Every structure is written in structure tokens, then in C-alpha cells.
Amino acid sequence: MSATFSGWRRSPLFYRLRRAVVEAACLALGLVLAIWSVAPLYNMWVIALDSHDDIFSGAVWPEHPSLGSFWVVITEDFWYLERFWHQFGNSFIVGLATMFLTLLIGSLASFTVGRMRLKHGWMLTNAALMTYVIPASFLAIPIYRIMQIYGLGDHLSSVILALTTFATPYAIFIFSQYAKSIPMELDESARIDGATPVQIYYKIYLPLMAPALVAVGTYALLLAWNEYLYNFLLLSTPQNMTVAVALAQFLNSDESPWNYMMATAIIYALPPMILYYGFRRYMAAGLTMGGVKG
Amino acid sequence: MPGNWHPRLLRPETRWLAAFILPFAILFAAFAVYPVAFCLWLGADSALYGELFANPRYPTVVLNTVLFAGLGVGLTMLLALLLSGYFTGGGRWRRMILAVFILSWAMPALPAFLSLHWMFIGYGGFMNSMLDHLLGIEGPIWFDNWGLALAINIGAYVWKWLPFWTVILMAGRTGIPKDLYDAAAVDGATMPACFRYITLPLLANLVLLCAMLATLWAVGDFTTTYFVSSGAPALTTEVLGTYGFRVGLTEGHPGLGIAAMLTALPVLVLLVAALVRRLRTADIQL
Numbered sequence: 001m002s003a004t005f006s007g008w009r010r011s012p013l014f015y016r017l018r019r020a021v022v023e024a025a026c027l028a029l030g031l032v033l034a035i036w037s038v039a040p041l042y043n044m045w046v047i048a049l050d051s052h053d054d055i056f057s058g059a060v061w062p063e064h065p066s067l068g069s070f071w072v073v074i075t076e077d078f079w080y081l082e083r084f085w086h087q088f089g090n091s092f093i094v095g096l097a098t099m100f101l102t103l104l105i106g107s108l109a110s111f112t113v114g115r116m117r118l119k120h121g122w123m124l125t126n127a128a129l130m131t132y133v134i135p136a137s138f139l140a141i142p143i144y145r146i147m148q149i150y151g152l153g154d155h156l157s158s159v160i161l162a163l164t165t166f167a168t169p170y171a172i173f174i175f176s177q178y179a180k181s182i183p184m185e186l187d188e189s190a191r192i193d194g195a196t197p198v199q200i201y202y203k204i205y206l207p208l209m210a211p212a213l214v215a216v217g218t219y220a221l222l223l224a225w226n227e228y229l230y231n232f233l234l235l236s237t238p239q240n241m242t243v244a245v246a247l248a249q250f251l252n253s254d255e256s257p258w259n260y261m262m263a264t265a266i267i268y269a270l271p272p273m274i275l276y277y278g279f280r281r282y283m284a285a286g287l288t289m290g291g292v293k294g
Numbered sequence: 295m296p297g298n299w300h301p302r303l304l305r306p307e308t309r310w311l312a313a314f315i316l317p318f319a320i321l322f323a324a325f326a327v328y329p330v331a332f333c334l335w336l337g338a339d340s341a342l343y344g345e346l347f348a349n350p351r352y353p354t355v356v357l358n359t360v361l362f363a364g365l366g367v368g369l370t371m372l373l374a375l376l377l378s379g380y381f382t383g384g385g386r387w388r389r390m391i392l393a394v395f396i397l398s399w400a401m402p403a404l405p406a407f408l409s410l411h412w413m414f415i416g417y418g419g420f421m422n423s424m425l426d427h428l429l430g431i432e433g434p435i436w437f438d439n440w441g442l443a444l445a446i447n448i449g450a451y452v453w454k455w456l457p458f459w460t461v462i463l464m465a466g467r468t469g470i471p472k473d474l475y476d477a478a479a480v481d482g483a484t485m486p487a488c489f490r491y492i493t494l495p496l497l498a499n500l501v502l503l504c505a506m507l508a509t510l511w512a513v514g515d516f517t518t519t520y521f522v523s524s525g526a527p528a529l530t531t532e533v534l535g536t537y538g539f540r541v542g543l544t545e546g547h548p549g550l551g552i553a554a555m556l557t558a559l560p561v562l563v564l565l566v567a568a569l570v571r572r573l574r575t576a577d578i579q580l
Binding site: 146 | 311317318322324330333380394397398405513516542566570
């Protein structure tokens with residue numbers, strides 16, 4: 001029995017069969033993964049395309065699909081959405097400002113620590129990483145209070161500053177790691193030629209850091225756009241809200257038009273997803289930039 | 295001429311140094327050090343902890359946080375470890391599936407969690423409609439049951455973060471020399487044996503590091519529970535993040551809210567200490 005079995009195991013047919021079974025199993029797993037990933041998005045679409053009365057009809061596909069709710073959002077034709085495009089702009093301002101400040105402050109700090117050989121500079125970066133000990137949600141209450149002390153209540157800059165603080169330690173970390181690949185000799189020869197630190201920073205350091213800047217910039221932009229808690233806490237009037245806060249406003253009532261909410265949610269999710277898929281290569285590079293060398 | 299200044303402080307180099315580091319120093323002092331100090335000061339009153347521990351809700355919140363972070367991170371890491379192998383070995387269509395798989399990471403958490411909440415609504419929700427259409431079963435009222443609601447929160451967490459850790463571990467796998475697998479294949483090692491004796495030992499450090507980092511973030515997670523179950527049924531699935539927020543801000547008792555969150559601090563400090571140690575000893579950096 002065992003002889004025939006091992007004979008069978010060595011036959012080419014067995015290998016071909018085994019290959020086919022493995023391939024089929026992999027394909028099935030792929031299908032499951034695709035469904036798992038797409039199901040919540042599909043659900044958003046179905047609700048957004050429904051008319052208000054049909055939302056909880058239990059239909060797997062709406063009977064009368066219509067893009068009406070998207071039109072309502074685009075034309076700001078509902079009272080939660082009265083200032084939608086303005087809030088969309090606010091989200092952009094918060095995202096871009098957070099990105100710019102994170103890149104500027106992070107690169108300056110990492111330049112000082114790594115290139116200008118600041119004494120005990122590593123302590124600074126370690127201290128910055130320590131801010132992660134207390135999760136952002138735990139700091140919500142003190143930061144809320146402090147922003148009022150600073151007189152920044154309900155002002156976009158409060159969110160920008162808070163999110164920049166959270167993004168900068170990561171930026172410094174990635175920059176410091178990446179800068180190790182830039183030879184020190186470049187700085188030294190520039191210095192001998194009489195370049196000031198500003199010139200070295202601007203003309204040598206920044207251009208060579210471009211890939212790291214793109215990776216961290218995308219990270220900061222997405223962090224700011226996607227963040228909810230601080231946006232909600234620090235911005236309260238429709239004039240100063242970002243889209244995330246406006247979106248969650250729908251939850252204030254049990255009778256909200258959920259199709260409008262989902263249409264808003266889809267439009268809100270589009271820019272980061274476009275950015276994400278556009279910059280995918282850089283995103284992955286940014287993650288592994290510190291060098292996940294096992 | 296400033297009198298007793300150290301000569302080094304007067305060098306132009308030093309002044310540049312100060313100017314370059316100043317923005318970060320100000321930002322860090324104003325928006326990190328001050329809030330943390332303020333947080334500790336608000337939570338320093340020991341009477342708050344008496345009040346907190348006397349609250350019958352508090353033990354449930356702790357249990358939920360432990361289950362949420364423990365199961366969420368554990369499941370995520372296990373699946374990420376397996377899926378990173380699945381996607382690394384793949385041809386073209388597997389790369390296409392990876393592109394779809396990454397959707398949940400590219401998507402902002404808020405709309406995703408709103409959608410997940412609506413998927414599991416008892417009547418007319420997507421999940422129960424599907425169960426009815428495909429299997430003819432009447433689904434449960436998901437958010438009426440503590441276990442089911444918590445499981446959905448954990449599932450939502452896994453859904454959102456699985457692609458991120460899978461990509462990290464895929465990068466980790468590229469660091470394993472391929473000839474190890476070739477040599478094993480020559481010796482007739484099966485796939486599970488390769489996984490057990492090559493992949494697992496070489497990735498163990500990275501996986502552990504990722505798990506610690508993920509736990510650090512999961513313990514403070516707010517968005518998942520706040521939007522997916524919203525604490526339903528009857529605020530029994532709340533975690534520390536949402537509980538502290540509700541008590542501290544919605545109910546206007548900031549000290550108590552902060553005290554609740556600070557009870558997680560010992561665990562977090564231990565985690566960070568272990569993490570820093572590991573970063574220093576292992577040659578792995580994230």
C-alpha cells in the first residue's frame with residue numbers, strides 16, 4: 001500500500017493535480033479577500049444610490065438606483081451640507097498645512113540632529129517618540145483645554161498644530177533613518193567651500209531627501225484628512241468644520257437621510273484614495289524606509 | 295559683549311543650530327509636553343480613582359479594552375503573517391487582489407466605520423439581507439448582543455488595519471534570503487516546514503515589534519468603537535478611549551475621564567520600555 005502510494009506521489013500527474021488544487025485554493029482565498037475588502041464599500045454605494053424610503057428595504061441592489069443623493073451633496077441642497085464645499089476646502093487647508101509644517105519642522109529638526117551633530121540629539125528624537133506612550137485619544141481632553149487657553153478654540157490652526165505635533169516625531173524618525181544614506185562628505189565639502197548651514201540644508205539636504213519628503217508628506221496629508229477626533233473636538237461651527245466633522249453630524253439625528261450621508265462619505269473618501277493609489281509606490285517605500293531589515 | 299557666555303554659544307554654528315531646532319522645540323513644548331503635564335496634573339487626584347473603581351461600568355470597559363486590543367491585534371498579526379506569504383508568492387492576479395485588498399487601508403476610517411455600522415443594523419442591514427437572500431436565515435440583531443457587538447468592533451479593526459501590517463510584513467519577508475528556501479526545497483522541505491523553520495524564526499522579531507506597536511495604538515483606539523457599535527448595547531461595549539471621552543467631555547467630568555484613561559498608562563509605559571529595548575537590541579527599525 002505504502003509502496004503504491006509513494007509511487008503515486010512521485011508521478012507527474014500527482015504534481016500537476018496538486019498544483020491545480022493549490023492554485024484553485026489560492027484563487028478561492030483571493031476571492032474571499034476581495035469580497036471582504038469590498039463589502040463595506042459596496043454597502044456604501046447601495047445606500048447612497050437608494051431613495052430615502054428604500055434604505056432599509058433589505059434589497060441587495062436598489063430597485064430604483066439614482067445618483068440623486070450625490071447631486072444633493074454637490075449642490076449643497078440639505079441643511080447639514082449647506083457649506084459642504086467650504087468645508088471641503090477647510091479639509092484641504094488642514095491637510096496641506098499639516099503636511100507643510102510637518103515637512104518643514106521635521107526636516108529642520110532631523111537636519112540639526114543628524115547633520116549638524118547636535119550633542120545628545122538622539123535624546124531629542126527619543127523623547128519625541130515617547131509622545132506615543134500616551135495615545136492621541138487620551139490627550140484629547142487636555143489639548144481641548146489648552147487650545148482654549150491659547151485662544152485657538154474653533155480655529156483651523158488648532159487642528160493643524162495638534163496634528164503636526166503628532167506627525168512630526170514620525171517624520172523626524174524617518175528622515176533621520178533616510179539621511180544616513182546621504183554621505184557626510186557632501187556637507188563637509190560644501191562647508192569647506194564656505195556654504196552656510198542654510199545653504200547646505202536647502203541646496204543639498206532637501207533635494208537628496210526628496211523620496212523621504214514625498215513619503216512623509218503623503219503620510220501627514222492623509223493623517224490630517226482622515227483624522228476625526230481632533231477635528232470634531234476643536235472645530236465646532238459649520239464655518240470652520242472640516243468634511244469629517246460635517247459627515248458625522250448626520251449621526252446627531254435618528255432620522256437623517258442616510259443616503260445623503262453615504263454620498264458625502266464617498267465624496268470625502270475619494271481624494272485620499274486617489275492620492276493613495278497614485279502614490280502607492282512611495283507609500284510602501286516610506287513605510288519600509290527606516291529599513292525593515294529582519 | 296555678553297559677559298560670561300561660553301565661547302561655543304557665540305559661534306555662528308551654534309546660533310544656526312538653535313534657529314533650526316527652535317520650531318520643533320516650541321511645537322513640542324506647547325503641544326506635547328504641556329498637554330501631557332496637564333493630563334497628569336488633572337489625573338493626579340487620588341480621589342478620582344476611588345470614584346472610578348467604584349463605578350460598575352469601569353470593569354466592563356477594561357475588559358472590553360483588553361479583548362478589543364488583544365484579539366484585534368492578535369488576529370491582525372496572525373492573518374498579516376499568513377497573507378504576507380500569500381501575496382509575496384503571487385503572480386499577476388494576486389497582485390491585482392492585493393490592490394483591491396489595500397482598499398480598506400486607503401479608505402479613511404470614518405466612512406468605512408459608518409458603513410460597517412450600517413451593514414450590521416438588525417433590520418434591513420446589508421448583512422442580514424445577505425443572510426436572508428443567500429441562506430434564507432434570519433440574522434440576529436447584532437448590536438443587541440454584547441459579544442456580537444464587540445466581535446463586530448474587533449472585526450472592523452482587523453478590516454481597517456490588516457492591509458497595513460500585511461504590507462509591512464511583506465517588506466520584512468523580502469529581507470529573508472531566498473537561498474534559504476531553495477536549500478530547504480532541495481532537502482525536500484514542505485511548505486509548512488519552510489514556514490515553521492525559516493519564515494517564523496526570521497520574522498518573529500519583526501512580528502513581535504509590530505504587535506507591540508499595534509497594541510500601543512489599539513489600547514487608545516477611539517474611532518472604531520465610537521462609530522461601529524457606538525457602545526451598543528447600552529454602552530456595554532465601550533473601551534477606555536470612548537469611555538474617557540464620554541465621561542470627560544460629554545458628561546463634563548474631565549478629571550474622571552482622564553483618570554480612566556490614565557489607568558492604562560502602566561501597561562503603555564511597560565510596552566514602550568519593551569519596544570525601545572527591542573529596537574535597540576534587534577537590528578530592526580520601523
